[in-house]
Amino acid sequence: MPYVPPPDLATLSLAEIAALTAQRKLPPVEQWDPQVSGDSLMLIKADGRWFHDGGEIRRPAMVRAFSSLLWRDALRQHWLVTPFEKQAIAVEDAAFQATDVTHRDGALAFGLNTDEIVVAGPDHPLVARGDAETPALYLAVRHGCEARINRSTWLQLVALAADDLTVASRGMRFSLVPQ
Secondary structure, three states: OOOOOOOOHHHOOHHHHHHHHHHOOOOOHHHOOOOEEEEEEEEEOOOOOEEEOOEEOOOHHHHHHHHOOEEEOOOOOEEEEOOOEEEEEEEOOOOEEEEEEEEEOOEEEEEEOOOOEEEOOOOOOEEEEEOOOOEEEEEEEEOOEEEEEOHHHHHHHHHHOOOOOEEEEOOEEEEOOOO
């Protein structure tokens, strides 16, 4: 099946974003409870690059496939989960990178490095960490996993922010700096 890149996020309406999100079929990892576990020998670097056994995974389709199987447990350990086995995966910062944002109809839609679109709101809050000098902003994606908002996307949010450096999405307000 040939790869079809996603459309430019800035050109989409909120309804089109919702339709694209609904079309994406993700594996039901929340329904799986495998008893066998191991080490995947995989690492997601802070810059969003994926590695296996020291070598970079350069095929975006592989990264997209693996990312659909991610789960982070209460101890903050990331796992690749299948119905039969779960394998630990090391993550330096966040499993995903938010690389773009658009503001439509009262909602902030983020494009991720895995070609996914996530709309910030009650199910996908933004959380500011770090300190005022070096803030780090994260978006809840799914199954405990987060996306780190990259610098250019954070600057886009600053341009959209109110005077108190907050942004709104789906009726919720989020600070861009740690409180």
